[in-house]
Amino acid sequence: MKIILHILVKDLRRQWIEISLFVLVCIAWVWQTAHPSSWEWFRQRELVPVLLFGMWFLVVIRAVQGECLVGDREFWMTRPYRWPQLMVAKALFLALCLNLPLFIAQLFLLSAAQIPLSWSLLPGLLFLGLEFAFFLTFPAAALAAVTQSVVQWGLALVGMLVYTLMLSWLPWNKLPDGLEGGQNLCASLDMALIAPALAFILLWQYARRRVRPPRLVFAGILLTIPLIILLASSPFIRSIAYPQAKGSPPLRISIAENNGDPTRTYTRSGGFDGAASEISIPVSAAPADSDTIVNVDGLRVTLVADNGWRWQSPWQSRSVRFSKNSPNGSLSFSMPEDQAIQMAKLHVKASVELAFTVYRLGAPHRVDTRADRFQLSGNTYCSWHRQDFSFFNGVETRGLDCEAALHLPVIMQIQMESGSGSCSQPPDQPPIPAGHYAADIEYGTDLPADFDPNPAHKVRLFFGSWIPPIPNPRDPKDNLTAWPCRGVPLEVRTGLFENRVRASFDLGFIGSEEPISPESKYIFDSE
């Protein structure tokens, strides 16, 4: 321990300038984040975060390269250093000089966001510190362990960025879309590969200082990136991320009736000059119960006509949410223009395979919103603010500013009902009749903290239109948007991720024999 502290003190002496600069940048960042309006004049607002991370990397590089692990001319290599002691000294130094100032800055930011500081926040803040160590310090230190100077480190980074840029030029759009579940799975797989690889690089360099194997490992990491991207869109990963639903799927789906019209419609847009057409089928999808929210992450459509014509889309990434209260939506997919034109002339039967995420909501609790500031849920707090909404023709109304400490729940549904509480519309609008509701759904994480240096996450609630819709008297084509007002009771439900599954649904016959121009609507047969 004595030697560890001895090396630590030496590094503090050596890097006091960089450490001081980092602390100064931290202070500037806290000030900027806590007082955004006072920085309006400052055009380069992004400069401070860039400086913050730049200084972070610089401190890491200089700390690791203080006892450079590359080459054979460093005096320390022939001194009786024990490599585990050296590693621990460096880790302590980085925790002390980077994580500790950031931790204190985060406490200030939470405090500035009026989030009560309590011990319950500590695990999340420590987790956030670990995330920063893992995602910033760890890779930077591994790269510093195989380079000799800051310049060489920078050149290696530029090389990696160029490589990534070159990868982005590859025709990835020829691949089927990778769905969220598959991407998450591949990201986890990537982490599972990269984390031990980086650990190996650091351990190897401290224990052996032979730079060729770790450099090869670095090259290997870079080579796995395109493989991981390929894997994300592969049927194999999709089938693991979204296994076939067992028994009845947690969703019933049917083509939506068009305002009682027995005919069904779909819309087609785009498709000009050879571009793909976007086909949108309005559907009604009801989860099994009111506690379930289903988020469609992607779909694959199969169309079969009476005359034997058949077309199947590749898997396409889409995001549509269905709940018991909000069962209507549309399933959209891209289709080559010539196929879309052909389809319009045929009686076509559609079936769709959906990949979706299922969330389960917990018990609701009502939130009194009469106070200036109130607790929405857990570590999420809201306060009323004055703001002009041009949507309301310049009439002053009130809105909500919410901040969540560390992270939002996996899913949070906030619902308000018309006619209740003291919510009133601007004077020139008719009062909202009772029997309507509006809901906002926010997504978060089940981890103790989101990867964001600022632990006070701003949440802007947006409730969308009233359900059932209320036509806007000024513009009948439009529906009234629901805005919360002080005093309106909110019903909040938080929930958890339940599973991801894949299921097929038969939508029935769709199609038209009317040859109509591309931008018009197509009429489908009902079954």
Added chain:
Amino acid sequence: MYAIQTIDLNKRFRRVHAVRDVNLTIGEGAVYALMGPNGAGKTTLIKLLMNLISPTKGRILMLGAAGYRVEGKGLETVGYVSENQKLPDWMTVGRFLAYCRPFYPTWDRSLEQRLVKRFGLPLKRRLKHLSRGMKMKAALTSALVFRPRLIVLDEPLSGLDPLVRDDLMESLRELAAEATILLSSHDLAEIESFCTHVGFMDEGRLLLSESIADVRARFRRVSATNHAPLAGSPAPPPAWLQFETNASSSRWIETGYDAERSAAQAREFFGPVEISAQPITLREVFLALARTNHPLIPGEAAQ
């Protein structure tokens, strides 16, 4: 016990075979001078010994430890200084010595003070502001004050003025009694007065490795006079280096001198002849070996 032993040591840098099949043994208490022209492989060999680079093939035993890795605690008894070592330039001399101190349980504060005084080290000056000679003195001080069992010096005298050299040699002489010293140097005059053993490397091979006394006894400049002119150009025996001849006299460097045997060999080569032999300096041995790239001459292990 050997302080250093290498077994079939090889090091390749792609196409360059820097160290070839080196079997070096240095006994405890020896002061071993490693000589050789530039690019002979001396520094590579020393880096291999110090575990700064890995051998392509072969084994190294340091201070009786098995395996080729001298590291961590093992370095508490090894002092190493190289002419091109990177020191922590941002430190002052005093801070540098204070920083090194806790790593060595045998650090001798009084020796530190003596060396600082002898070398005239400015304790409050940063290493980056020191001259090359002063830097070398600081490095040497940090490598000697813990009284290492093995001192390895790679070109420690290179570029130093005579005063600094004297200071350094004086300090080494003091420590020679209790340590094994391996040093590579081009400064043959200094080495000759100081070393007990010598090794000569060329093109990665260790061509010679034995005690100074044996080298002095073995290497002689031999002159042969009043012999008959040589018919044609007969090849001299392989043990004769730098052979020169004119009508009735010849001279060469005999690599395995023995008065009777050498005289007999000369008579066999020239016929009736008078020969005389004179000792030569280490410098002359070095030059003779370097110019002829003589194949390995078996010598005794430096013990």
